[in-house]
Amino acid sequence: MSNSFPQVNINLPGIVDNASKMKAKCLSMGIELTGVTKGAAGDLEVAKAFLKAGLTRLGDSRLKNLRSFQEAGLKAEYMLLRLPDPDRAAEVVELADISLNSEINTLQSLARAAQKRNKVHRVIIMVDVGDLREGVLPEDLPDFMAEAMDIKGIEIIGLGTNVGCYGGVLPTKENTEQLINLKRQLEEELSLNLELLSGGNTATTILLDEGKMPAGINHLRVGEGIIQGTDITHQRNIPGFSQNNISLSAAIIELKQKPSVPRGQLGHDAFGQKPTFVDKGVRWRAIVALGRQDVRIDGITPDLAGAEIIGASSDHLLLDVTETEVELKVGDSLDFALDYGAMLSAMTSGYLGKNYQKTDS
Numbered sequence: 001m002s003n004s005f006p007q008v009n010i011n012l013p014g015i016v017d018n019a020s021k022m023k024a025k026c027l028s029m030g031i032e033l034t035g036v037t038k039g040a041a042g043d044l045e046v047a048k049a050f051l052k053a054g055l056t057r058l059g060d061s062r063l064k065n066l067r068s069f070q071e072a073g074l075k076a077e078y079m080l081l082r083l084p085d086p087d088r089a090a091e092v093v094e095l096a097d098i099s100l101n102s103e104i105n106t107l108q109s110l111a112r113a114a115q116k117r118n119k120v121h122r123v124i125i126m127v128d129v130g131d132l133r134e135g136v137l138p139e140d141l142p143d144f145m146a147e148a149m150d151i152k153g154i155e156i157i158g159l160g161t162n163v164g165c166y167g168g169v170l171p172t173k174e175n176t177e178q179l180i181n182l183k184r185q186l187e188e189e190l191s192l193n194l195e196l197l198s199g200g201n202t203a204t205t206i207l208l209d210e211g212k213m214p215a216g217i218n219h220l221r222v223g224e225g226i227i228q229g230t231d232i233t234h235q236r237n238i239p240g241f242s243q244n245n246i247s248l249s250a251a252i253i254e255l256k257q258k259p260s261v262p263r264g265q266l267g268h269d270a271f272g273q274k275p276t277f278v279d280k281g282v283r284w285r286a287i288v289a290l291g292r293q294d295v296r297i298d299g300i301t302p303d304l305a306g307a308e309i310i311g312a313s314s315d316h317l318l319l320d321v322t323e324t325e326v327e328l329k330v331g332d333s334l335d336f337a338l339d340y341g342a343m344l345s346a347m348t349s350g351y352l353g354k355n356y357q358k359t360d361s
């Protein structure tokens with residue numbers, strides 16, 4: 001599908017390079033790394049790039065992606081990141097070596113499915129340290145664990161936490177340390193041996209860079225930081241990593257001078273919003289063959305200096321290109337950088353081609 005426009009451009013050497021840097025950075029702190037492929041919608045080439053960098057553990061939120069990796073023969077340890085649906089316990093046990101969990105009933109379903117296959121399924125119990133997405137609340141954890149540890153067919157290998165997703169709660173030494181304190185408490189009260197403390201996702205890598213990772217955290221699950229070299233929760237580029245490994249290109253399909261305020265009676269736009277306009281006079285406007293069906297428009301930024309996105313519908317992206325310094329013409333392709341949400345949507349879109357860059361340019 002290369003050369004079909006619009007397309008996502010995937011810089012595989014950049015991803016390999018970031019993955020080996022992230023691995024080294026983690027290793028130097030005694031931390032094991034699971035490379036998370038879900039941001040690239042389980043793209044097989046991206047998964048291969050992770051393995052090429054020496055990662056041996058892959059995590060994804062979708063069983064479908066884990067299946068496609070295994071059908072393609074990729075050798076890795078697989079972690080399911082989204083809490084399992086108990087009705088799909090058999091598939092979870094088949095496809096994931098480890099899953100993240102927070103419900104007793106689900107653990108029982110996983111255990112039954114594992115026993116049917118003469119397996120022991122490994123689980124990490126998620127603890128909610130404040131972001132209010134998944135996880136058992138710390139005060140409920142001892143009772144939860146007392147019940148979970150008696151379930152045959154599963155092995156509880158550790159505790160995990162996730163921040164920076166729903167509540168926008170940032171990882172700190174304090175909330176990450178909670179995991180270590182809980183582990184100690186559980187080991188004393190229940191004689192549980194919890195080897196793995198999975199401290200978080202890309203958002204938590206800032207603690208590595210700042211030297212604030214609490215000793216005892218020995219696992220991280222990182223996607224965005226490897227793929228794009230960014231950390232959107234802290235609005236930062238990870239130092240020394242390459243950015244923009246996944247970008248977008250699309251062609252200009254109309255280029256005309258038009259007034260900046262629409263003519264006629266104004267209602268709502270195609271997305272139910274009431275747009276407002278500032279009269280800047282007549283402007284050079286480009287329409288690009290890209291729309292809300294292809295990508296989350298709010299998260300894209302044109303590379304071209306001076307170009308400004310002024311709106312989008314399902315299939316049309318409108319840019320004011322009056323201030324740009326290059327001669328544009330219909331048929332020219334424009335490049336866009338993607339934030340995490342835009343990358344997710346672009347990789348998931350069924351309308352975009354994929355252009356894999358395989359060697360360093």
Ligand SMILES: *Cc1c(COP(=O)(O)O)cnc(C)c1O
Nearest residue numbers: 036081162201202221222223224
């Ligand atoms: C998505 C996800 C990750 C990885 O997040 P990134 O921000 O891409 O690093 C880690 N853990 C869980 C539970 C996730 O859902």
